[in-house]
Amino acid sequence: MKRVLAVVFLIIILLAVWFLFFKTEKTESITTQKQTTGAPKHSSEFNEKITSMMNAYVEMKNAFVDADTMAIKAKTAQFLASTDSLSLSELHEKDSSLFTAAQQNISDIKANAEPILKESDITEMRHDFSMVSENLYPLLKTIGYEGPKLYWQNCPMAFGDDKPANWLSNTSEILNPYLGKKHPEYKSAMLHCGENMDSLYLK
Numbered sequence: 001m002k003r004v005l006a007v008v009f010l011i012i013i014l015l016a017v018w019f020l021f022f023k024t025e026k027t028e029s030i031t032t033q034k035q036t037t038g039a040p041k042h043s044s045e046f047n048e049k050i051t052s053m054m055n056a057y058v059e060m061k062n063a064f065v066d067a068d069t070m071a072i073k074a075k076t077a078q079f080l081a082s083t084d085s086l087s088l089s090e091l092h093e094k095d096s097s098l099f100t101a102a103q104q105n106i107s108d109i110k111a112n113a114e115p116i117l118k119e120s121d122i123t124e125m126r127h128d129f130s131m132v133s134e135n136l137y138p139l140l141k142t143i144g145y146e147g148p149k150l151y152w153q154n155c156p157m158a159f160g161d162d163k164p165a166n167w168l169s170n171t172s173e174i175l176n177p178y179l180g181k182k183h184p185e186y187k188s189a190m191l192h193c194g195e196n197m198d199s200l201y202l203k
Contacts, residue, residue, distance in 0.1 A: 040202065041146065042090060042143070047146050049085060049087070050086065050140075050145065050146075050147055051148065053082040053083055054148075054170070058169065059078065060072065060076050060078075061169065062075075062177075063075045064126060064177030065177050065180045066180065069120070072116065072122070073116065073117055080117075083106060083109060088103060098142065102142055102143055105139035105142065108135040109139065112129075112132045116129065126158075126159075126165075126177070126178050130158070130165040130167070130178070133166055133167045133168060134166065146201075148170060149200070149201040150168050150169065150170055150200045150201065151168065151196050151199050151200075152197045153167055153168070153174060154197050155167075155176050155178050155179065155193055155194040156193075157193065158178035166197070174193065176190060176191055176192065179191065
């Protein structure tokens with residue numbers, strides 16, 4: 001009887017050791033996989049330039065929220081300068097088709113941002129800002145954005161009841177750059193009109 005109990009006890013110990021070993025090995029495998037898939041795609045210099053460009057964009061967006069045309073022009077100029085300083089050579093080395101798509105996005109971004117510097121009507125400025133945003137979002141998706149978390153936000157009535165527009169923000173709180181704090185009709189009543197549609201960050 002004692003021998004039977006000893007054999008059973010030994011089998012239980014072996015099963016416990018096998019289970020612990022297998023679980024540890026599996027956990028280590030999953031951890032390694034996460035570290036591999038979460039590895040940055042771009043150099044730190046490239047990501048810093050993208051983050052700098054997005055910081056300038058967010059400041060421009062905030063100027064639209066405040067409906068401050070002088071600040072809008074100043075922040076737009078800073079945004080354009082940060083866009084000009086962005087080098088895509090790293091993308092070209094990795095994938096020429098990716099480089100071409102990103103280059104076209106940047107060209108469209110600049111083509112829509114530059115008129116803001118010359119305009120006096122804030123509604124026209126906002127239309128151009130909307131197009132900057134519409135080209136900036138796919139640029140970030142194309143290159144595989146790896147910076148601080150951003151939110152893709154939407155207002156369903158930015159330019160009227162059935163004319164929506166989008167923008168990017170560094171906070172999930174809705175601060176609407178199209179209706180803002182000093183809208184001629186709504187004043188600040190529609191400042192928080194909108195919703196989060198997507199988020200971008202290094203996963």
